Amino acid sequence: MxxxxxxxxxxxxxxxxxxxxxxxxxxxxxxxxxxxxxxxxxxxxxxxxxxxxxxxxxxxxxxxxxxxxxxxxxxxxxxxxxxxxxxxxxxxDEPNSLHHGARFWTAPGSWQAWGALDSALAGGDPNQAAWGMGRFQYLREHPAEARTFDAFMANFPDRRHQTLAVSYDFSGAKLIVDIGGGNAEALRQILKRFPGPRGLVFDRDDVVAAIPPDARLDGRIEVRGGSFFDPVPEGADIYLLIRVLHNWSEDDCIRILRNCRNATKPGARLLIVEQIIEPDPALGQPSGYLVDTHMMAMFGAARERTETEFGELLQSAGFALERAIETASPVWIIEAGPR
The missing domain is CATH 1.10.10.10 (Winged helix-like DNA-binding domain superfamily/Winged helix DNA-binding domain)
Incomplete structure (x- = not known):
């Protein structure tokens, strides 16, 4: 050189x-x-x-x-x-703004957890090491930062909500349940494009309580508080898990998916919206590996996954991976049905 x-x-x-x-x-x-x-x-x-x-x-x-x-x-x-x-x-007011990302990535919770990143190399949870509590408890105890997180999720620069709405045909659904749906942005994007379905956001009590009535599309979007580690609402035609599984370990992911499987009626579909990580970094995008490492900083065992790994998770929970739909966004739509 x-x-x-x-x-x-x-x-x-x-x-x-x-x-x-x-x-x-x-x-x-x-x-x-x-x-x-x-x-x-x-x-x-x-x-x-x-x-x-x-x-x-x-x-x-x-x-x-x-x-x-x-x-x-x-x-x-x-x-x-x-x-x-x-x-x-x-x-x-700029389309695909990075304002919320600039505030979120280095917010106090993330900033201090990254400072304890080395604990993950010994099997620990950096957020726990930094704050003495898990990530979601931290957000519950810091509501202003939790709202920053919700705003960031609604404006994440991968445009996943808009991309989801245009990349999948929701016209045949009567009820779409967004498990861990945050501030309902995904359902708003979908229901604005498809006039037939209704939507239900299922998330923590403090999260759904923060969704104002004027963000519920004149009643087409309902909210229900709860945890996806407990039984989830039954009877939907489509269940959404949008950037949920990458927050959790293998065992926790299987538990979440089994709860979805128990609620799923014949013919219903589960859509997992996540990045699919490329095993070879020479072929992947740097942002994908940064998100993967951020999951480790926030949760320890949480991570991004390959398509094969998603298939294995789904099979363990009673689903079959039917197809992986590439989108114009970094996220993919992984479609699964009950086995």
Whole structure:
């Protein structure tokens, strides 16, 4: 390798090592909703932005200059600030916005659990090591962060909810139950496209209580509190598990799937919406492996899975994997029926 190549790799690796610094600054400006305070196509003075954000102009300028060096915002020598294509993605009104991701990935719960990542290498749970409690208990005890999580799930940059609605034919269903359905965004996307079905969100009491009436499509979406480790609602034509199984160990996944199987009537379908991880990282996408490692940081034994591993889980729970549907999003739709 030439000296130039070695130096280039050294600089690239150095920036990767210090990536946490960039992540933290992105969260800072997202928490301030700063990108929304800069007009599209317009220019602001950093002093005016600081006033709008109730912060001091000099430290804000230093943060914005650092981000501009990575192509996030444009900052002039005179302290003027304008949008770049990347900073536009931090606006909340931008399609496929990364605003919620910037706030979620480095929120206190995630940030501190990643700091204890080494405990996973000894079979531990980093979130437990960091906080003395499991991830879901942490979210229950930190409701503001839990709502940040819900907003992030509804705006996850893989567009899985929109992609699910356009990639599968829900027209024949009368009732669709979204197990662990969060703030009901998936059902809203589906029911807006398909006028026939009704929807039911089944999730923790605190989660469904946070779904306002005006987000329930004039009553087409019902909510019910409960745990997927207990019996789930019966009688649906389609059950959804959207990014649920990657939160759990093998044994827990089988328990969740068996509860779904017990509720499933003949002819009904289970749709698992997850990334399918590529065993060879030379063929996969970096974001997939980052999500896989994040699951380890949050839950210890949780992880992304290959198509073969999903098939084995389903078989253990009384389902048969019928097909895996590739979508325009990183997530796949894994369709299963009762055996």
């Amino acid at each position: 030439t000296h130039d190549g070695t130096e280039s790799d050294r600089e690239a690796l150095d920036l990767l090592i210090r990536g946490f610094q960039v992540s933290r600054m992105l969260r800072l400006v997202a928490d301030l909703a700063l990108a929304d305070k800069i007009p599209r196509g317009g220019i602001c003075n950093v002093s005016d932005l600081a006033t709008a954000c109730s912060v001091l102009p000099t430290p804000l300028l230093r943060v914005l200059r650092a981000l501009a060096a990575f192509g996030v915002f444009r900052v002039g020598a005179d302290g003027s600030v304008a949008h770049s294509p990347r900073s536009m993605l931090l606006r909340m």
